[in-house]
Amino acid sequence: MKRLLIAAGGGGDAIATAMVHAALHGAGTEALVLTYAWERLVVDPVPGPRRPSDFSGTLRPTPRLHLVTPASAPLPPAGSLLPRLAADLRPELGLLDPYEGTVGLARQIAEAAAYCAADRVEIVDVGGDALAEGDEPTLRSPLGDALVLAACARAGLPASVLIAGPGLDNEVPEARLRPRLGAPAFTLTAGDTACVDRVFAWHPSEASALLVAAARGVRGVCGTRDAPRPLTLGPGSAAVHRLTLPAALAVNRLARALEGAASLGEAEEASRAVCGFSEIARERERALDLAARGGARPGAGRNPEPAALDAEFAAWERRTAATGVEYVTTRRIAEELGLSRPALTGLLGRLRAAAPPRHAPPLWRLCPGPPSAGRPLG
Known part of the structure; x- marks a missing residue:
């Protein structure tokens, strides 16, 4: 069975x-x-x-x-x-x-x-x-x-x-x-x-990443990419x-x-009658918009030089933390910075090695303070 x-x-x-x-x-x-x-x-x-x-x-x-x-x-x-x-x-x-x-x-x-x-x-x-x-x-x-x-x-x-x-x-x-x-x-x-x-x-x-983080004991305000407001992970x-x-x-x-x-x-039709919308119709509209802008290809995005990307991330981190967000998802980092898969992989590798620690798997802790000695992302 x-x-x-x-x-x-x-x-x-x-x-x-x-x-x-x-x-x-x-x-x-x-x-x-x-x-x-x-x-x-x-x-x-x-x-x-x-x-x-x-x-x-x-x-x-x-x-x-x-x-x-x-x-x-x-x-x-x-x-x-x-x-x-x-x-x-x-x-x-x-x-x-x-x-x-x-x-x-x-x-x-x-x-x-x-x-x-x-x-x-x-x-x-x-x-x-x-x-x-x-x-x-x-x-x-x-x-x-x-x-x-x-x-x-x-x-x-x-x-x-x-x-x-x-x-x-x-x-x-x-x-x-x-x-x-x-x-x-x-x-x-x-x-x-x-x-x-x-x-x-x-x-x-x-959502599943937040559930994993909560099960591992992460607590605090979390920012996701596709949501109107941050979430707070609690007991x-x-x-x-x-x-x-x-x-x-x-x-x-x-x-x-x-x-x-x-x-x-x-x-x-039932969804339109009960909820006032069809999510599939909304997807069709977004797909047309994406096609008009050249489409969305998985992994497509920018490839800045590592030093420039680290400085860009640090500025983004300060702005995001100023809104009260303490943790973010990988997807939010990738999409808000518009990164390709190689650029994202490199950035996340440097974040894992940074001080203070940033990785709270599978989330990322924001630490917007000044860089530590020898740690450009610390």
Whole structure:
């Protein structure tokens, strides 16, 4: 038997799901994590989620279950980090295809349960937008989570909904989530993060990086790239809350509206009716804007000389710290400074060697004081 888990939001949720699995069942326990191939435009320039036909090299143990392996690859122009995640994570990764809506996802989940010989499913969401009511002004990406909730209900499998790191995705504020959550079921620890240690050397997920940092004891104000305000990591930031599926559905109006949706287009219309927007339509608009500006290529960016980059970083660090931010993600450094992968790698290497220490893995501590002797970034 394999444990069956679903990373409800796509993107980096598979990373957090691997940690939750390790905490609950042990990192070496056999598991399948179902996840969307639905990533930021800087990774995948094609708007919306990818489907199995967008990949080569997947395995197909059942008609509707496609496994992504290290040998899989996205077919251009699509992009995906799932094959690399499959190499670095212990659980198997299965692809959720939402193009047949709730109806098709329910069939996929049922087949995955049969493949795993699993009699229940654990749904994992980082941050808590699976418990969005739909009218939160900071809500950006409710559709994937809502589709998973609706599909699990349709599949009829017993299911738990696990909310890890309330508020860490900067969509539903932690204060608004708290009354919906109850007491934590457990709290992630540093030991639970060992199974994802290698991932953050290359993966841009910010919410999962914050969850790892919280589990390792980091506390303070954190700045991410794609958020309207900083987050504060506190004692509850590594907590995992368990709800029943009916309890989650009672909160999530979009998930209830998706009952019986037979296509992704129908799901988009439900999102417009409940939330007032379609996140896929927003991605289409951003993709057109990026194309007009020459496109976004992964790893593209500037390559300043090391000394010039160190001085530029020091000035950026002082400005950012002046706003009250104490820690930042790798993605924020890379995108705000507009760096290529080689330039970023060089800068981060020098930050690791700087004094005082900057690396609070997988975050970076801001130390905006004057340079230490012999340490241009100290």
